[in-house]
Amino acid sequence: MSSKLKQEVTNWGLYPKINATEVKEDGLKYYKNFIKENEEIIPRGNGRCYGDASLSENIVSCIRLNKFIDFDRETGLMECEAGVLLSDILEVCVEAGFFLPVTPGTKYITVGGAIASDVHGKNHHVDGCFSEHVLHFDLLNEKSELIRCSREENSELFWATIGGMGLTGFIVSACFQLKKIESAYIRHEAIKAENLDEIFKLFDESESWTYTVAWIDCLQKGKNLGRSILMRGEHARVNELPVKYKQNPLKLKEKKKLTIPFFFPNFVLNSLTVKIFNFLFYNKQRVKHLKNFIDYDTFYYPLDAMLHWNRIYGKKGFIQYQFVIPKETGKEGMQEVLETIANSGEGSFLAVLKLFGKNNPEAYNSFPMEGYTLALDFKINKKLPDLVKKLDEIVEKYQGRIYRTKDSMSKPSLTNYLKNVENEKFSSLQSRRISK
Numbered sequence: 347m348s349s350k351l352k353q354e355v356t357n358w359g360l361y362p363k364i365n366a367t368e369v370k371e372d373g374l375k376y377y378k379n380f381i382k383e384n385e386e387i388i389p390r391g392n393g394r395c396y397g398d399a400s401l402s403e404n405i406v407s408c409i410r411l412n413k414f415i416d417f418d419r420e421t422g423l424m425e426c427e428a429g430v431l432l433s434d435i436l437e438v439c440v441e442a443g444f445f446l447p448v449t450p451g452t453k454y455i456t457v458g459g460a461i462a463s464d465v466h467g468k469n470h471h472v473d474g475c476f477s478e479h480v481l482h483f484d485l486l487n488e489k490s491e492l493i494r495c496s497r498e499e500n501s502e503l504f505w506a507t508i509g510g511m512g513l514t515g516f517i518v519s520a521c522f523q524l525k526k527i528e529s530a531y532i533r534h535e536a537i538k539a540e541n542l543d544e545i546f547k548l549f550d551e552s553e554s555w556t557y558t559v560a561w562i563d564c565l566q567k568g569k570n571l572g573r574s575i576l577m578r579g580e581h582a583r584v585n586e587l588p589v590k591y592k593q594n595p596l597k598l599k600e601k602k603k604l605t606i607p608f609f610f611p612n613f614v615l616n617s618l619t620v621k622i623f624n625f626l627f628y629n630k631q632r633v634k635h636l637k638n639f640i641d642y643d644t645f646y647y648p649l650d651a652m653l654h655w656n657r658i659y660g661k662k663g664f665i666q667y668q669f670v671i672p673k674e675t676g677k678e679g680m681q682e683v684l685e686t687i688a689n690s691g692e693g694s695f696l697a698v699l700k701l702f703g704k705n706n707p708e709a710y711n712s713f714p715m716e717g718y719t720l721a722l723d724f725k726i727n728k729k730l731p732d733l734v735k736k737l738d739e740i741v742e743k744y745q746g747r748i749y750r751t752k753d754s755m756s757k758p759s760l761t762n763y764l765k766n767v768e769n770e771k772f773s774s775l776q777s778r779r780i781s782k
């Protein structure tokens with residue numbers, strides 16, 4: 347099966363859009379020829395990056411490279427093609443007693459995309475980025491040669507590709523280590539915080555937890571600035587599970603997914619609807635400190651329960667603004683960012699705060715640095731560039747940076763941190779925008 351079409355392509359934020367030739371094949375020779383014959387090529391996975399990272403006039407898509415190569419059910423070593431989705435891996439590995447070592451907030455990304463963005467999860471402070479668990483991958487380079495890359499073999503290309511945003515070549519397969527679990531459930535706690543001081547204290551107290559994340563109501567001001575809920579979790583052991591889950595601890599019941607069937611009209615999402623949503627979300631939890639057991643889907647992938655949720659932002663789309671600022675000045679920086687957002691009235695449904703641990707210095711192209719990271723969604727409108735400019739200035743002042751996989755309009759000085767990725771073949775709308 348092959349397809350080579352000129353069509354409109356866009357990523358999860360639905361902005362920007364480009365007319366591109368996208369090649370989706372299931373034989374290596376097509377990719378090799380495409381890379382030989384074209385320039386300004388960018389690899390693409392499942393388009394779950396929000397902005398312009400996997401867009402170019404020529405796109406080489408790994409989505410049909412979706413076969414498993416090997417899975418060792420004793421050791422948890424997984425080898426698969428680059429277009430296999432994390433959701434496909436979970437279908438196979440959870441029942442065998444293994445889980446992804448690192449997972450982002452959606453399971454609908456490819457293994458190629460996980461390596462190229464070097465994705466992080468709620469456990470960065472404990473387990474690092476996805477790359478920490480990758481043993482090797484095979485990549486078609488700018489000369490269309492298939493190269494095995496690992497810490498020992500072609501290690502320069504290995505490290506440049508990790509977090510390299512597809513600019514070093516096309517990953518065709520990878521081998522990585524899964525982690526052992528006893529159940530498909532998470533021992534979960536959710537704690538309400540009245541303000542920024544309290545949430546930062548909760549993060550500090552929760553450093554020994556493997557998974558931590560906080561949802562923030564970013565429209566609160568004054569003494570309630572930073573009102574939030576911290577969620578923390580551990581993979582549950584069988585002996586601590588409630589009786590109802592004990593019988594089949596690794597199997598989850600199939601759940602129905604909701605679908606957003608059409609683009610919402612522009613007026614639906616405004617600061618009032620965000621305020622109402624935030625009020626309901628914060629008050630849905632009646633107690634200050636909730637403890638329960640929830641399945642891994644509910645804990646890691648709450649947004650995946652609603653297919654096409656990106657349509658709620660309307661046809662013009664939205665951006666996700668994610669930055670990190672160093673730990674020492676994290677609280678002041680966050681305060682300034684949240685005040686700026688609350689004053690702008692541009693509320694974000696999704697405002698997620700996480701703690702990053704120390705990064706692996708070898709993975710020099712990875713986004714994380716030790717500190718706090720906040721991710722926010724903003725609808726595209728006339729006022730947005732001005733807000734982004736103001737937020738960029740704060741991030742710059744606190745010596746932070748922006749996550750390239752989400753970016754489409756931030757200041758280039760906050761995103762030009764990639765090294766050893768220049769070549770004549772591979773480039774994206776994003777890389778060209780940043781290097782202008």
Ligand SMILES: Cc1cc2nc3c(=O)[nH]c(=O)nc-3n(C[C@H](O)[C@H](O)[C@H](O)COP(=O)(O)OP(=O)(O)OC[C@H]3O[C@@H](n4cnc5c(N)ncnc54)[C@H](O)[C@@H]3O)c2cc1C
Nearest residue numbers: 391392393394395450451456458459462465466511512517
């Ligand atoms: C709801 C949601 C939640 C998210 N949560 C998180 C999170 O918690 N943590 C996090 O780190 N990220 C998060 N992300 C971002 C997402 O994990 C990354 O953007 C990921 O890279 C997307 O993978 P993809 O397969 O969709 O690739 P794409 O979006 O198509 O591409 C992403 C990048 O990878 C490159 N790429 C893709 N495939 C290949 C390949 N085969 N070879 C070489 N390069 C390739 C592309 O060129 C591009 O630069 C989230 C995204 C969404 C939509």
